[in-house]
Each structure stands twice: as C-alpha cells, then as structure tokens.
Amino acid sequence: MPSYKIIFLGGGNAAGYAARAFVENGLNAGELAIVTEEPYCAYERPALSKGYLLGAARLPGFHTCVGGGGERQAPEWYSGKGIAYLTNSRVIKADLAKKALTLESGEVLSYEHLIIGTGARPIRLTESAVPGANLGGIHYLRDVKDADALVAAIAVAKETGGKAIVVGGGYIGMEVAAGLASNGLTVTLIFPGSHLLSRLFTPELAAVYERLYDAKGVKMVKGAKVVGFGGADGKVSSVDYKDATGAVHHLEASLVVVGVGAQANVELFKGQLEMAAGGIKVDGQMATSVPGVFAVGDVAAFPLASVATGQVSLARQEHVTHCRLSAAQAAKAILGLSPPPYDYLPYFYSRVFALSWVFYGEAPAKAAKVHFGDMTEAKCFGCLWLGTGGKVVGAFLEGGSADDAVVLKGAVAKGLLLSAEAVTGSGAAVVAQLKAKL
Numbered sequence: 001m002p003s004y005k006i007i008f009l010g011g012g013n014a015a016g017y018a019a020r021a022f023v024e025n026g027l028n029a030g031e032l033a034i035v036t037e038e039p040y041c042a043y044e045r046p047a048l049s050k051g052y053l054l055g056a057a058r059l060p061g062f063h064t065c066v067g068g069g070g071e072r073q074a075p076e077w078y079s080g081k082g083i084a085y086l087t088n089s090r091v092i093k094a095d096l097a098k099k100a101l102t103l104e105s106g107e108v109l110s111y112e113h114l115i116i117g118t119g120a121r122p123i124r125l126t127e128s129a130v131p132g133a134n135l136g137g138i139h140y141l142r143d144v145k146d147a148d149a150l151v152a153a154i155a156v157a158k159e160t161g162g163k164a165i166v167v168g169g170g171y172i173g174m175e176v177a178a179g180l181a182s183n184g185l186t187v188t189l190i191f192p193g194s195h196l197l198s199r200l201f202t203p204e205l206a207a208v209y210e211r212l213y214d215a216k217g218v219k220m221v222k223g224a225k226v227v228g229f230g231g232a233d234g235k236v237s238s239v240d241y242k243d244a245t246g247a248v249h250h251l252e253a254s255l256v257v258v259g260v261g262a263q264a265n266v267e268l269f270k271g272q273l274e275m276a277a278g279g280i281k282v283d284g285q286m287a288t289s290v291p292g293v294f295a296v297g298d299v300a301a302f303p304l305a306s307v308a309t310g311q312v313s314l315a316r317q318e319h320v321t322h323c324r325l326s327a328a329q330a331a332k333a334i335l336g337l338s339p340p341p342y343d344y345l346p347y348f349y350s351r352v353f354a355l356s357w358v359f360y361g362e363a364p365a366k367a368a369k370v371h372f373g374d375m376t377e378a379k380c381f382g383c384l385w386l387g388t389g390g391k392v393v394g395a396f397l398e399g400g401s402a403d404d405a406v407v408l409k410g411a412v413a414k415g416l417l418l419s420a421e422a423v424t425g426s427g428a429a430v431v432a433q434l435k436a437k438l
Helices: 013-024 045-049 075-080 144-160 171-182 203-215 320-334 402-414 427-437
Strands: 003-009 032-035 084-086 091-095 100-103 108-116 120-122 163-167 186-190 219-221 225-232 235-242 248-252 255-258 262-264 279-281 293-295 300-305 312-315 347-352 355-361 368-373 381-386 392-398
Touching: 003 013, 013 032, 013 320, 032 108, 045 144, 045 171, 075 084, 108 320, 144 163, 144 255, 163 171, 163 248, 171 186, 171 203, 171 255, 171 347, 203 219, 203 368, 203 381, 235 255, 293 320, 355 402, 368 427, 381 427, 392 402, 392 427, 402 427
Parallel strands: 003 032, 003 108, 032 084, 108 293, 163 186, 163 255, 186 219, 279 300
Antiparallel strands: 091 100, 100 108, 120 262, 225 235, 235 248, 300 312, 347 355, 355 392, 368 381, 381 392
C-alpha cells in the first residue's frame, strides 16, 4: 500500500498552489502525493472560459502557478520536487477512520494528512429532467476536456453557419457568450433574470454590458427558462424556452452551452465529515471535523466575516483566489506553522470582449448604490455599495489599472466612510478620492 505523509485529493487550481506552499515551507521529497481524475497537472481553470476559447491559452502554457505570479509548474516541476502526481486516478472510496483512499484501479493509498480539494461540478439540466438535456452538442465547461470539445464544436458551427445558444446569464454564461461571438458565431443568451449577472450587477451596470453584447450581435432573452431541447440523430438542433408570460418559444441551435451554477463534490465524505453551506465544514486553519483532514477551495465552508455586518457565518467561495489562499493556509497548518486564522475578502473578476472588471466585498440589496465614471462610453466606471453610516462594503470597477484595483480592495477591507453625494466625477477621480482616504 503506497503511503504518503500528505495526500492532496483533487487536481484543480488549489492542488498546484498547495504544492507550491509546501515546497516553499520545507516539504521533503516523497512526502506529498496529488491524486486527480484529470490527465493533466493543475492548471489555471479560469482561462477555460476566456483565452482558451479564443485559442490564446493552451497547456502547458497555463499550468499553475502562472495565474498567481508564480512559476509554471509543468509535470517535471513536481517530479523534480519529489512530489508524486497521480493523474487519471479516480478515488471511489475514502475511509477517513483508516486514513485510506481506494482508487478505481483497486489500489489503496494511505496518508497521515489529507487535503480535500475536489472542487465543484456544473449543475446539469439532466438533473432537473429537462427533456432532451442528454443530447449531444449540449456543453458544460469545467475542465480542459470540456474546453477541447467546445472548441471543436465551435469550429464545426463556424463551417456550417450554425447558431449557438448559451443558457445562463452569470459569469460562465457571459464569458462563454463573448467567446462564441468573438469566434464569429450567431449567439443567443437565455437567462431567467431581469438583467445580466443579477446577483451582482445593478441594472445600471448590467445595461453597459448588455449594450456591448447587443453591439457584438448577441441576442439576449431575459426572464426565460429553458424547458426542453429538440434533436436529430442524437444531437441537439433546437431549444424551447418559456418566457415570463408562460408562452413557449422555439429556437434553432447546433451548439448549446449551459452555465447555471455548480455544486461541491463532497459525496465521498458524507457521513464522515461535518457539512455546511453545501460543502465541508472547516475552521480558520481549513481543518475539518476529523483530525488530520483539511478541505480547501470550492468544497470548504469556512468562517467568513461579513464586510457589511461583521457577523461570522460558514460560507463557500467558488473563486480561484480563495482556492489559492486556502490551499496555502492548509499547507502551512499541516507543517505546524500555525498561520493566523483564515481571513478572506470576497473577490470576483471577469473579462468579456475588450472589457475587464473587478469586484471586492459584498453587494447587499439594502446598501446604497453609488455609480461613477463614464458608463455611456464604457470607459473607466464603477459602483460603490455603502452600508450603515456610509461604510464601503462593496466596490466594482471596470477599466481600471491593477493599482486602481488595490485601492478598491483597500477601501472595502478598511471600511472607508463616504457620503453618497461625495462620490462624483470620472472613474480616475473617484479612485483618487478613495486612495487619499486610505
């Protein structure tokens, strides 16, 4: 039975960053193994819905940790550090009491410490029994295999003049729709909300991006729910959706991409670990309810203090920055370095067409929303969410520099106090105003 001091289960972003943290903090050769179902070493997953669709990102170019400003960790990096990287290795049983993982091949691995970084998987429309949801040509995007299949489908659709439909108006839906349109496809974006990315964007922010999508030829169908797919010879050829009035509409489609959310991969550990918020409950060291077992990234439900209220609750954060930071936190804890309790400021970013935005903090519905900058020409603009007493609890910026983003992060982290009336002028002027108060 192969035995390791530490096993990292999962091959997502967190695996690569955990490996880096272990190496930087004194890991010995032969002590760490990474186990993943994927055939590749860890890579920067956000590239899949951005540069990958445009041909600008391919392995080995975006292995971790290039997205975090570190070294590109190709397979030889791991072997050179004495780290066993077990690709194409699916774990079918985890016995935490015996500290053993059973692979699909029948091989059993033992460990002293386990880090669970199994990530999340896309919610599939087959799970809600949408008719025709199992047809070929309906794509989800989570790994390189998914991305390769989508790139191949895009090429076919371009040659045949096929029409593409994207289901979902959130991060994945917006980014994939932009990628398809940039490839020259006719794209329709169908989503249930009243505007794009409704859980974050204000109507005013959404309007800027919706104008851009319209200018790029992307048609948007708002307030709609997909109720079925039609097909021929096992391949999707149409989409049926129901609008807000209940009327059903029919659209032709040779390519469909679905992005309607994700769920954490925790099934192996139910009944063995305490669960919370749809994931695995951890403390400020990313330690679970079982000694020696840690959870990081998308699956970890960790104590998160609300920027707006200060109240601490268990929450999951499905973002690459959290994957990177939580992985390093667990690695340091395992090595006995006693890092301070995990302190995370929610952060999101996206790139669509020529635009690129960042967001820090929270976007409470009851907060005052103060827009600024040039939203007509889609230059540098943004929005601040002001909570009790004018405290900055959320900050959004489009078109700013990396230094500008640091200012927004600082404004939220420090809870700067502002009056809504004082937030005026260009995007640069507002950033300068915030910077002066830090």
